[in-house]
Amino acid sequence: MEKREPTREDLLEKIRTLEERLLESEQTIQAIRGGEVDAFIVHEPMGEQIYTLKGADHGYRVLVESITEGALILSSDDSIYYCNRTLGEMLGLPIQKIISRRLDSYVASEGREQLMALIEESRRSGTAKGEFLITRNDGTLLPVNVSLNCMSFEDFEGVCAVITDLTEQKQVQEELRRHRTELEFLVNERTADLQHEIIERELAEEALRKSHDELELRVRERTVQLEKVNKALIVEMQERKQNVENVKAERQRFYEVLETLPVYVCLLTQDYHVPFANRVFRERFGESRGLRCFEHLFGRSEPCEVCDTYKVLKTMAPHQWEWIGPDSRNYSIFDFPFTDTDGSSIILEMGIDITERKQAEAELSATITRLELLNAELQEFAFIASHDLQEPLRKIQAFGSMLITRHKDGLNPQGQDYMGRITKAANRMSELLRSLLDYSRTGTNQLNYGPVSLTEVAGEAASDLEWLIHKAGGCVEIGELPTVDADAPLLRQLFQNIIGNSIKYRKESEQPVVKIYGKITDATCQVMIEDNGIGFDECYSQKIFRPFERLHGKNAPYSGTGMGLAICKKIVDRHGGWITARSIPGQGATFIVALPAKQQKGA
Amino acid sequence: MQRADSALMILMADDDEDDCFLVESAFREIGIAHDLRFVDDGQQLLDYLYNKGDFADSDKFPKPNLILLDLNMPRIDGREALPIIKSDPQLRDIPILILTTSGEELDIALTRQAGASSYLSKPDTFADLLDLLSKFCVAILQNPDVPFQVIGC
Numbered sequence: 176m177e178k179r180e181p182t183r184e185d186l187l188e189k190i191r192t193l194e195e196r197l198l199e200s201e202q203t204i205q206a207i208r209g210g211e212v213d214a215f216i217v218h219e220p221m222g223e224q225i226y227t228l229k230g231a232d233h234g235y236r237v238l239v240e241s242i243t244e245g246a247l248i249l250s251s252d253d254s255i256y257y258c259n260r261t262l263g264e265m266l267g268l269p270i271q272k273i274i275s276r277r278l279d280s281y282v283a284s285e286g287r288e289q290l291m292a293l294i295e296e297s298r299r300s301g302t303a304k305g306e307f308l309i310t311r312n313d314g315t316l317l318p319v320n321v322s323l324n325c326m327s328f329e330d331f332e333g334v335c336a337v338i339t340d341l342t343e344q345k346q347v348q349e350e351l352r353r354h355r356t357e358l359e360f361l362v363n364e365r366t367a368d369l370q371h372e373i374i375e376r377e378l379a380e381e382a383l384r385k386s387h388d389e390l391e392l393r394v395r396e397r398t399v400q401l402e403k404v405n406k407a408l409i410v411e412m413q414e415r416k417q418n419v420e421n422v423k424a425e426r427q428r429f430y431e432v433l434e435t436l437p438v439y440v441c442l443l444t445q446d447y448h449v450p451f452a453n454r455v456f457r458e459r460f461g462e463s464r465g466l467r468c469f470e471h472l473f474g475r476s477e478p479c480e481v482c483d484t485y486k487v488l489k490t491m492a493p494h495q496w497e498w499i500g501p502d503s504r505n506y507s508i509f510d511f512p513f514t515d516t517d518g519s520s521i522i523l524e525m526g527i528d529i530t531e532r533k534q535a536e537a538e539l540s541a542t543i544t545r546l547e548l549l550n551a552e553l554q555e556f557a558f559i560a561s562h563d564l565q566e567p568l569r570k571i572q573a574f575g576s577m578l579i580t581r582h583k584d585g586l587n588p589q590g591q592d593y594m595g596r597i598t599k600a601a602n603r604m605s606e607l608l609r610s611l612l613d614y615s616r617t618g619t620n621q622l623n624y625g626p627v628s629l630t631e632v633a634g635e636a637a638s639d640l641e642w643l644i645h646k647a648g649g650c651v652e653i654g655e656l657p658t659v660d661a662d663a664p665l666l667r668q669l670f671q672n673i674i675g676n677s678i679k680y681r682k683e684s685e686q687p688v689v690k691i692y693g694k695i696t697d698a699t700c701q702v703m704i705e706d707n708g709i710g711f712d713e714c715y716s717q718k719i720f721r722p723f724e725r726l727h728g729k730n731a732p733y734s735g736t737g738m739g740l741a742i743c744k745k746i747v748d749r750h751g752g753w754i755t756a757r758s759i760p761g762q763g764a765t766f767i768v769a770l771p772a773k774q775q776k777g778a
Numbered sequence: 779m780q781r782a783d784s785a786l787m788i789l790m791a792d793d794d795e796d797d798c799f800l801v802e803s804a805f806r807e808i809g810i811a812h813d814l815r816f817v818d819d820g821q822q823l824l825d826y827l828y829n830k831g832d833f834a835d836s837d838k839f840p841k842p843n844l845i846l847l848d849l850n851m852p853r854i855d856g857r858e859a860l861p862i863i864k865s866d867p868q869l870r871d872i873p874i875l876i877l878t879t880s881g882e883e884l885d886i887a888l889t890r891q892a893g894a895s896s897y898l899s900k901p902d903t904f905a906d907l908l909d910l911l912s913k914f915c916v917a918i919l920q921n922p923d924v925p926f927q928v929i930g931c
Contacts, residue, residue, distance in 0.1 A: 566879055569902055570796050576903035577803075605902060612881075 245319070245338035248326070253277055253294060262338055265319070267312035278336065283308040283316060290321065297323035297334055306341065318345045439506075442513065443468060443484060443522040450521075459502055472501045484510050487522050497529070504530040557615035561608040568608065571601045607723075610738035614722055617745045622662040624774045629656035629702055632663060633691050636670030640678065647678050649687030656693040657700045660774040665746045670704075672739040673766050677706035679733055680764075699752075700772050705765040710758040719756065720744040743768075750774070786919055787813040789842035791823040791859070792877070793851050797900060800907055801846065801877075808912045815842070820854030823847075824862060827869055842872060844919055847894070849878040849885055857888065864893035873922040875914060881931040890926050899930030906930075 181189070239246050245262030247255050254275050263270045266281060278294075279287040286307040297303040303323045308316045318341035326335045433440050439456035441449050447467035452460075460472055469475040469482075478485070483496040487510040494510045506526040513523035575598040579591070586594060630653060637644065637651040644651060651674060674689055681687035685707055693702040711719070711726055718724050725737035743766075747754040751771050758764035788805075792798055798816050805812055817823045823845070826833040833839040845863075849856035856876065863869045873895045878885070886897050895918055901907050910929060917924050 562879070566794075569879065569900060572902040573796075573800055573904050573907070576905060577800075580905060602902070 243340075245340070247273075247278065247336050247338070249278055249294065249334040249336060251332050253279070253291075256333060265311070265317060265338060265340060266309065281309045283310055293321065294323060294334055297325050301325050309338075318342055320344075438528070439524075439526040441524050442515070443524055444515075445488065445519070445521065447478065450515075456526075459500065459504075484508070484522060484524060486510075487512050488520060491520075498526070500526070504528055505533045554615050554619045557611055558619070561612035561615065565605065565608050565612075568601055568605050572598060572605060575601060607736050607738075610736040610742075611722075614738050614742050614745065617665070617668075617742050618749070620665075622665070622749060624660050624662060626658050627661040627663045627666055628658045629666070629693060629700070630654075632666045633670045633674075633702075636667050636674055639667070639671055640675055643675065643678055644687075647681060647687050649678055649681065649689065651689045651691065654690070654692035656691065656702060657695045657772065659700050659770050659772050661750055661770060665749070669743050669746045669768065672743045673704045673768075676739055676766075677704065677708055677764070679735065680706075680708040682707065682709055682761075695772060698772050700770050702768045702770070703765055704768070705763065707763040710760045710762050710764045711756075712760055713756075713758055716756045716758070720754065785813050786843040787815065787840060788844045788846065788915065789815050789817065789823070789826065790846040790877075791817045791820065791851065791856065792846070792848040793818045794848070797848070797877075800904065801911065804904070804908045804911050807908060810916070819851040820856060820859035823859050824854065827863065827872075841869075844915060845872055845874045846877045847874050849876065849880050849889075857885065860889060860894060861892045871922070873918045875918065886928055886931065894926070895922065895924065896927040896929065897931070901930055 239259050240261075242259070243261060245259065245265045247258040247262055250256040254277050255273055256275075258270055258273050260270065263273060266273060279290050282290050289305060290307055293303045293305045301324065304320065306318065306320050309319055311317055320339040320341055322337045322339070324335045324337075326333055434454040436453065437455065439453060439459060441452040441456050443449060447469060448465070449456075449463040449468055449471065452463060463471040469478050473479060482498075483494060487494050491512045493512070496508050496510075498506045498508045500506055505528070507529045509525040509527075511523045511525075513521050515521045575594060578586070579594050579598065583591065633651075633653045633656060637653065670691075677689045678687050688707050690705045691702065692705075693700060695701075715726055719726065720740045720743070722741040723737040724741070725735065727733045744754055747768055747770065751774070752769045754766065754768050756764055756766045790798060790801060792801075802814055805814055817826055822833075825831045826839055827841070829836045829839060847856045847860060856878065860874060860876075863872070863874065870893065874893070876885075876889050876894045876897045877900060878898075879900050881899055889897055896914060898910055898914065901910055914927075914929075
């Protein structure tokens with residue numbers, strides 16, 4: 176055979192053959208490992224060789240091959256006698272490259288010495304453990320635990336080692352460590368936070384406690400203040416309550432007053448309602464029950480034409496008038512403008528029952544009229560009587576005097592005496608009638624008032640009586656007298672009568688002196704006419720002023736009708752004054768005339 | 779107003795017969811031959827003066843030289859008759875003496891104002907009457923303008 180270059184086909188054939196053999200080998204190894212075979216044939220250049228597996232224990236081999244730890248057996252020279260597939264995977268080498276090599280060659284250099292010491296220890300004591308880093312085929316380091324057991328069977332002295340991949344464990348440990356670190360960090364961080372928080376809380380608590388204390392203090396202070404205020408409030412409340420009570424009592428009292436008044440009192444609104452009516456109103460007219468006054472009182476549908484009440488709202492001034500109520504009684508009404516509690520203008524009305532008074536007034540008025548009529552008739556009668564009686568009397572006097580003077584011879588002395596008595600009686604009667612006429616005229620004549628100087632009037636009266644005074648040898652002293660409102664002729668008559676009276680009742684033993692003086696007290700003027708005459712008993716001081724009253728008999732030397740002082744009294748009465756006399760018998764008399772200085776208008 | 783040919787004529791108006799009698803007696807006693815005539819009231823007085831009714835004949839009833847006038851009379855009294863006479867130009871010159879029982883101030887004032895010559899109150903005695911008439915009538919007949927006087931009130 177010639178040596179030739181192998182062709183492609185030859186090469187391909189060779190590769191195919193080699194592949195078949197590889198496959199066959201692998202299958203064999205697989206079978207061995209799996210315990211399927213106890214022996215195999217290996218094709219070697221010197222022929223096929225059968226390899227048996229000594230002590231092949233099928234179960235153990237399966238176990239060793241299937242565990243996830245690397246397993247190996249070190250021979251006595253410390254080379255690897257056997258290893259399982261897992262170790263191969265750990266180292267990234269085929270088993271063939273591992274077997275027979277020294278274990279320490281796979282350990283990182285710094286751990287080799289330690290490994291050797293560990294192996295030595297396991298040979299001595301049976302077991303040893305240690306952690307190492309092994310260098311994988313790709314150069315990376317793998318942490319492992321190496322657990323060594325000394326073993327010997329038959330004549331084989333070796334060490335069995337189990338290599339446990341610690342990568343995961345380390346990773347877990349690292350992870351754990353990392354977690355732990357993280358946790359510690361977190362814990363530290365959290366602790367710091369918490370401590371911070373605690374400090375803050377403590378500060379806050381402190382602040383809170385302080386503020387609580389402050390608050391408590393303030394609360395105590397405030398409580399004290401509040402208690403004070405409360406006490407004051409209680410006192411004030413009591414006072415207010417008292418005030419309210421007082422006001423209520425006052426109100427009640429005022430109400431009682433209104434209720435007790437014997438007059439009716441009511442309030443009237445602008446729209447004719449009666450918001451208040453007192454007892455008298457209610458008793459007399461009943462409750463108005465929301466009705467308007469004219470509806471309530473008179474059953475009318477519109478205000479009464481004769482009512483004056485509402486004029487008050489126009490004039491805003493009090494008004495008084497008379498009204499006949501629905502009870503047909505007379506009332507004197509007083510209306511006042513009144514401001515209600517809400518500020519509105521209403522009317523306060525008060526009604527006084529004047530029915531009795533009106534009746535009394537009417538009766539009085541009727542009586543006065545009757546009396547005036549009677550008085551007028553009496554005056555008329557006095558006048559007519561005195562006047563008309565004068566006529567026939569005058570004839571008696573005239574023919575009597577004719578009989579005496581012209582026909583004296585036809586009468587005997589007795590007849591002449593009778594005739595004389597007749598004439599004397601007629602004269603006396605004539606005198607009485609004249610004074611009665613004077614008296615009656617004094618009462619009826621119209622008075623003409625004017626300022627009258629009493630000094631002048633007294634002087635005129637004295638001069639009227641000049642002859643009489645002269646004849647009596649007397650005198651009249653007139654002092655300064657006031658001027659009064661009076662009827663001059665009547666006052667002249669007054670002074671004439673009093674002066675004449677004083678002269679007439681003079682003492683025979685003494686020259687008559689009449690002193691006239693006066694004074695004004697307040698609105699009254701007093702005139703004193705003082706004489707030194709015979710005087711009189713003061714028990715007659717009233718009687719002497721009555722008509723026809725005489726203190727001396729007809730046969731006394733003092734002639735007169737007894738009408739002089741009665742006329743004086745009438746004159747003074749008509750002027751609204753008074754007259755009186757003071758006297759002690761034998762010691763003269765003083766007549767006191769009081770006259771108003773001014774006469775009331777219309778008097 | 780004197781008439782030479784005959785006696786003076788005086789007309790008295792008074793319803794009181796006694797007074798007329800007394801005045802007539804007084805005139806007779808005084809001795810002056812007067813023609814004294816009487817009427818009973820104011821109406822008759824006016825009829826006489828105006829020659830009416832019973833007094834139509836002016837020759838028989840000539841104007842008097844003096845009138846004595848009472849105030850209180852029936853129908854027309856002296857108070858009414860006086861102003862009528864005194865407001866008539868034909869009659870106003872006849873002097874009128876008031877001879878009355880009234881002493882009223884008002885009567886005195888009104889008659890004075892109306893034009894009476896004097897106001898005489900009828901006296902109580904015949905002697906006073908004689909005195910009064912002889913004094914006043916003669917004086918007024920001689921001179922009607924004597925001042926107004928009030929006597930006896």
